[in-house]
Amino acid sequence: MTYETILVETRGKVGLITLNRLKALNALNSQVLAEVVAAASAFNADPGIGAMVLTGSEKAFAAGADIKEMQAMSFADAYTQDFFVGWEEFTRTRKPIIAAVAGYALGGGCELAMMCDFIIAGDNAKFGQPEITLGVMPGMGGSQRLTRFVGKSKAMDMCLTGRMMDAAEAERSGLVSRVVPVAELIEEALKAAAKIAEFSLPSVMMTKEAVNRAYETTLAEGLRFERRLFHSLFALDDQKEGMAAFVEKRKPNFTNR
Numbered sequence: 001m002t003y004e005t006i007l008v009e010t011r012g013k014v015g016l017i018t019l020n021r022l023k024a025l026n027a028l029n030s031q032v033l034a035e036v037v038a039a040a041s042a043f044n045a046d047p048g049i050g051a052m053v054l055t056g057s058e059k060a061f062a063a064g065a066d067i068k069e070m071q072a073m074s075f076a077d078a079y080t081q082d083f084f085v086g087w088e089e090f091t092r093t094r095k096p097i098i099a100a101v102a103g104y105a106l107g108g109g110c111e112l113a114m115m116c117d118f119i120i121a122g123d124n125a126k127f128g129q130p131e132i133t134l135g136v137m138p139g140m141g142g143s144q145r146l147t148r149f150v151g152k153s154k155a156m157d158m159c160l161t162g163r164m165m166d167a168a169e170a171e172r173s174g175l176v177s178r179v180v181p182v183a184e185l186i187e188e189a190l191k192a193a194a195k196i197a198e199f200s201l202p203s204v205m206m207t208k209e210a211v212n213r214a215y216e217t218t219l220a221e222g223l224r225f226e227r228r229l230f231h232s233l234f235a236l237d238d239q240k241e242g243m244a245a246f247v248e249k250r251k252p253n254f255t256n257r
């Protein structure tokens with residue numbers, strides 16, 4: 001596939017997707033959606049890839065859904081097309097995706113970062129859900145995912161006032177896992193993704209599945225689900241290899257089997 005709005009590269013076992021509509025601050029239109037979903041899906045299917053990084057530019061991860069594309073849309077258009085439903089496919093990606101966020105991550109940009117498995121932020125990052133200022137509200141998951149990340153009070157504050165949160169506040173609130181100098185952002189995110197990609201892919205994918213299950217089920221069901229996945233990992237060569245390598249004081253050689 002030829003991509004026009006994103007750059008797609010591999011770095012060893014890591015797939016790197018860079019949003020590249022720079023003049024529009026990476027505003028997310030339907031072409032970006034289709035291309036990001038296709039790239040993530042291709043990396044997901046590639047046995048040589050163990051993890052992904054999604055990033056934007058130093059000025060903007062993404063300044064939101066494309067306002068110019070949405071401006072003339074009617075209720076009937078939005079409802080009958082189930083506008084934004086396409087992003088659900090991105091959230092079904094089974095390999096880990098790290099969002100490396102510099103600059104603005106607003107509206108759909110913040111929502112896209114939250115669809116990833118964790119967020120590493122550059123120290124210039126600014127997060128916000130300013131949809132209220134446009135006469136609408138979050139529509140790509142902001143009211144649900146932001147609330148789960150930062151709690152009701154801060155999510156209400158962000159969604160109702162439209163204010164931005166800087167990187168330090170985002171880290172304090174649990175929205176991002178860590179903040180790094182913006183010049184080191186991509187390197188740090190690629191390093192984290194490369195670390196994940198060294199591990200046994202089935203255990204990585206099951207870990208992602210189990211953590212995500214915590215958002216969808218009761219504690220008792222989640223604990224049972226985790227334990228069953230954990231049990232199943234003993235069927236893999238990689239469990240034998242990982243534990244033997246520890247005992248023999250050497251690096252494991254995982255085969256994803």
Ligand SMILES: CC(C)=CC(=O)SCCNC(=O)CCNC(=O)[C@H](O)C(C)(C)COP(=O)(O)OP(=O)(O)OC[C@H]1O[C@@H](n2cnc3c(N)ncnc32)[C@H](O)[C@@H]1OP(=O)(O)O
Nearest residue numbers: 023024025027063064065066067068106107108130138139
């Ligand atoms: C509705 C739902 C469910 C989700 C959404 O995401 S709605 C969008 C939410 N995002 C926003 O409201 C942010 C909009 N952008 C801004 O407020 C500003 O662009 C800024 C504060 C992020 C940066 O301001 P700055 O002065 O540095 O840059 P601009 O001149 O304003 O922008 C440069 C260039 O990019 C275009 N742009 C920016 N954001 C969007 C967007 N979300 N959709 C479409 N286009 C966007 C902006 O129009 C300008 O291009 P032109 O010079 O060609 O107009």
